[in-house]
Amino acid sequence: MKEEISKTYDQSKESEIYKLWEESGYFNPDNLKGEHFTIIMPPSNANGSVHVGHALGFTLQDIMIRYHRMLGRKTLWLPGTDHAGFETQVVFEKKLDKTGRSRFQMTREEFYKEVWEFVQQYKTLTEQSIRRMGASADWSRNIFTLDPRIIKIVYETFEQMYNDGLIYRGNRISNWCTKHQTGLADLETTREERTDPLYYIKYGPLTLATVRPETKFGDTGLAVNSKDPRYKKYIGQEIEATGLLGKFKIKVIADDLVDKDFGTGVVKVTPAHDATDYEIWLKHKDEIPGPKQVIDKRGKMDLPGTKYHGLKVAEARKIVAEDLEKAGLIEKIDETYKHNVALCYKCKNVIEPLIIPQWYVAMTKKLADGRPSLRDIAVEAVKSKKIKINPHRFEKVYMHWMKNIKDWPISRQIWWGIPIPVWYKGEEIKISENSPGVGWTQDPDTFDTWFSSGQWPYATLMAQGEKDFETFYPTQVMETGWDIMFFWVARMVMFGLYKTGKVPFEHVYLHGLVRDKDRQKMSKSKGNVIDPLGITDQYGVDALRMALVVGNLPGNDLPLAEDKVRGYRNFANKIWNAARFVMQNTEGYDPEAKLTSADKKILKDLQTIVKNNTKRLDKFDFAHAAEDLYHYFWHTFADKIIEESKPKLADEKTKASAQRMLMEVLETNLKLLHPFMPFVTEAIWQLNHKDLLMIQKWPEKV
RNA sequence: GGACGGUUAGCUCAGUGGUAGAGCGACUGAUUGACGUUCAGUAGGUCGAAGGUUCAAUCCCUUCACCGUCCACCA
Numbered sequence: 001m002k003e004e005i006s007k008t009y010d011q012s013k014e015s016e017i018y019k020l021w022e023e024s025g026y027f028n029p030d031n032l033k034g035e036h037f038t039i040i041m042p043p044s045n046a047n048g049s050v051h052v053g054h055a056l057g058f059t060l061q062d063i064m065i066r067y068h069r070m071l072g073r074k075t076l077w078l079p080g081t082d083h084a085g086f087e088t089q090v091v092f093e094k095k096l097d098k099t100g101r102s103r104f105q106m107t108r109e110e111f112y113k114e115v116w117e118f119v120q121q122y123k124t125l126t127e128q129s130i131r132r133m134g135a136s137a138d139w140s141r142n143i144f145t146l147d148p149r150i151i152k153i154v155y156e157t158f159e160q161m162y163n164d165g166l167i168y169r170g171n172r173i174s175n176w177c178t179k180h181q182t183g184l185a186d187l188e189t190t191r192e193e194r195t196d197p198l199y200y201i202k203y204g205p206l207t208l209a210t211v212r213p214e215t216k217f218g219d220t221g222l223a224v225n226s227k228d229p230r231y232k233k234y235i236g237q238e239i240e241a242t243g244l245l246g247k248f249k250i251k252v253i254a255d256d257l258v259d260k261d262f263g264t265g266v267v268k269v270t271p272a273h274d275a276t277d278y279e280i281w282l283k284h285k286d287e288i289p290g291p292k293q294v295i296d297k298r299g300k301m302d303l304p305g306t307k308y309h310g311l312k313v314a315e316a317r318k319i320v321a322e323d324l325e326k327a328g329l330i331e332k333i334d335e336t337y338k339h340n341v342a343l344c345y346k347c348k349n350v351i352e353p354l355i356i357p358q359w360y361v362a363m364t365k366k367l368a369d370g371r372p373s374l375r376d377i378a379v380e381a382v383k384s385k386k387i388k389i390n391p392h393r394f395e396k397v398y399m400h401w402m403k404n405i406k407d408w409p410i411s412r413q414i415w416w417g418i419p420i421p422v423w424y425k426g427e428e429i430k431i432s433e434n435s436p437g438v439g440w441t442q443d444p445d446t447f448d449t450w451f452s453s454g455q456w457p458y459a460t461l462m463a464q465g466e467k468d469f470e471t472f473y474p475t476q477v478m479e480t481g482w483d484i485m486f487f488w489v490a491r492m493v494m495f496g497l498y499k500t501g502k503v504p505f506e507h508v509y510l511h512g513l514v515r516d517k518d519r520q521k522m523s524k525s526k527g528n529v530i531d532p533l534g535i536t537d538q539y540g541v542d543a544l545r546m547a548l549v550v551g552n553l554p555g556n557d558l559p560l561a562e563d564k565v566r567g568y569r570n571f572a573n574k575i576w577n578a579a580r581f582v583m584q585n586t587e588g589y590d591p592e593a594k595l596t597s598a599d600k601k602i603l604k605d606l607q608t609i610v611k612n613n614t615k616r617l618d619k620f621d622f623a624h625a626a627e628d629l630y631h632y633f634w635h636t637f638a639d640k641i642i643e644e645s646k647p648k649l650a651d652e653k654t655k656a657s658a659q660r661m662l663m664e665v666l667e668t669n670l671k672l673l674h675p676f677m678p679f680v681t682e683a684i685w686q687l688n689h690k691d692l693l694m695i696q697k698w699p700e701k702v
Numbered sequence: 703g704g705a706c707g708g709u710u711a712g713c714u715c716a717g718u719g720g721u722a723g724a725g726c727g728a729c730u731g732a733u734u735g736a737c738g739u740u741c742a743g744u745a746g747g748u749c750g751a752a753g754g755u756u757c758a759a760u761c762c763c764u765u766c767a768c769c770g771u772c773c774a775c776c777a
Binding site for chain 1: 704705706707708713714715716724725726727735736737739740741770771772773774775776777
């Protein structure tokens with residue numbers, strides 16, 4: 001046996017080892033006993049290849065899973081993929097664009113079918129990549145967000161919430177992306193500071209400041225602050241003014257949303273095209289007319305019969321400003337005005353606030369039977385520590401967001417997604433997956449992806465059958481990136497508590513983003529992307545896993561350089577060779593040999609490592625756990641214990657003790673290292689064992 | 703406009719109320735011996751600034767500076 005062990009660790013055998021594990025059946029908790037330990041894998045978006053950020057998530061989750069499996073728990077790691085509605089549609093439309101096609105030239109059915117095929121390819125690819133990372137997930141329970149079992153549960157929840165009055169259809173102002181032709185939640189917009197001209201426009205006796213003169217055709221009122229002495233006399237009055245389309249009358253109202261100190265202290269109220277104005281109108285419905293739409297969904301002026309009709313908003317703004325200037329209606333222009341503009345988070349086009357009917361989930365509304373609002377149950381779960389967020393500081397961020405939460409628009413005007421199961425016939429509304437009969441038409445919209453993925457923890461388990469749900473829910477840990485805490489984690493908490501009465505998970509672990517060695521975000525255009533599969537082929541998965549874990553504290557971004565991966569490849573080889581040394585020198589050793597006091601001391605010190613490491617894993621302190629093991633193995637075990645064992649092995653009096661000691665230290669280390677570096681440790685274990693290291697009992701704390 | 707995080711060795715980051723640590727990098731030396739994907743060693747830091755608490759502060763408090771991030775309806 002000794003001679004057969006190669007001098008360097010051969011990572012090309014990793015896929016064979018994975019096969020060994022997978023075929024053993026121990027990824028499936030049905031073959032395990034004990035108390036349950038569950039992690040639901042965040043479903044990967046099936047629209048591209050896995051990147052190193054995914055690899056980080058898989059690694060951290062696999063560490064927890066392998067650790068708990070070795071502790072003797074009935075351990076389930078349930079994998080899945082996400083259709084990722086909007087995200088995927090955007091990716092796919094870009095692809096269409098490259099070949100000169102567009103979804104607007106296709107039928108909805110054609111489009112859906114093509115995206116489905118596209119997603120299937122990536123789904124398979126993603127699942128292979130997850131395996132390549134060593135993920136010990138239960139593939140027998142693998143599930144897709146568009147699985148009929150999931151859709152059924154999503155529909156049930158929708159109906160239940162509708163009946164509870166938590167879901168309603170509202171015709172109100174929403175963020176509209178003119179490129180993607182869909183409404184978006186506030187979270188799906190970003191803001192960018194811009195410098196735009198601020199026009200001071202005359203409205204009869206008054207002057208007001210605006211950056212959007214083109215929307216003046218949609219004005220239905222003017223507003224001032226009630227405490228502003230300058231304008232007291234105008235409140236409630238109709239003033240007469242001259243505009244580009246002739247004379248008009250407009251009413252002045254008082255609203256405290258108006259800041260006296262901004263501009264002239266007068267604002268125009270354009271409820272159809274501005275969120276604040278819309279809100280002002282809601283409070284003054286009796287005083288001023290409602291929204292008057294002058295911009296359409298394509299972001300073009302909708303003013304038939306005028307010269308502005310059909311102009312894009314940006315063009316119209318220029319022309320309107322010029323015309324106002326010519327007509328002597330501009331008092332001045334402030335060219336240095338800085339303000340934040342809302343953009344679509346995907347295409348960075350300016351969001352056009354428009355009134356579009358959307359479905360909403362009420363966040364702060366109490367239920368008729370007295371149950372607290374979704375927001376309140378989600379706040380309580382964290383406050384009462386039923387859910388703990390790691391790092392702790394994110395609990396503050398979570399609370400702050402909850403405090404300011406607004407109703408969540410869940411309908412999207414996109415095609416790729418779960419259709420909204422609502423049918424209309426005149427004024428009648430019915431919730432149903434299939435047509436209720438002749439004359440009914442279905443709502444054309446689809447759900448926001450997060451409406452389905454928000455239900456993931458219970459939906460994935462319920463989809464497997466009632467028994468799985470009872471056995472594995474609530475889950476123990478949700479491990480994901482901090483960047484989707486609001487999008488996803490917060491929603492899962494609400495849905496989970498609403499639907500099951502229990503928290504969906506006990507712990508949230510938020511990892512940081514992986515960046516390049518200069519802390520830059522990885523992006524294809526910068527060419528600084530580290531491809532996890534490529535790096536894995538070169539250095540082995542274990543090396544990548546260690547590089548991702550060591551030095552990576554929760555919530556902090558992680559700079560990753562290839563050098564670091566190379567360093568841990570060296571470590572994997574070190575482990576291999578230390579093991580080779582031990583095996584070559586312990587042939588036929590006596591596991592019961594009497595220990596010398598020096599060797600006893602070594603084993604006692606090892607207990608401290610076991611104890612500390614276990615404690616660290618229990619506290620989710622993976623970075624330090626990994627670093628400690630690295631140090632102990634290399635600088636204590638390899639550099640000192642093994643070196644010092646050489647004379648001991650040469651002396652017949654101390655040989656038996658040294659052999660036993662070396663083997664015990666090695667095997668304990670293999671077990672401790674296994675969650676972090678499963679492949680090299682298992683490969684070594686397989687050299688002299690018939691069973692799997694993966695299911696060995698975790699070293700006892702003494 | 704709010705809030706949060708950071709500022710420690712050339713780089714990336716740990717850490718502790720009691721004369722500062724790791725990895726990588728640099729430098730010097732060793733070496734056919736489990737491993738050169740190695741070993742031994744050296745250099746390198748007034749722990750962002752100023753105050754305060756303390757016998758003692760890099761660590762606690764206050765203020766400030768700079769960097770970063772998130773949230774936000776001032777048109």
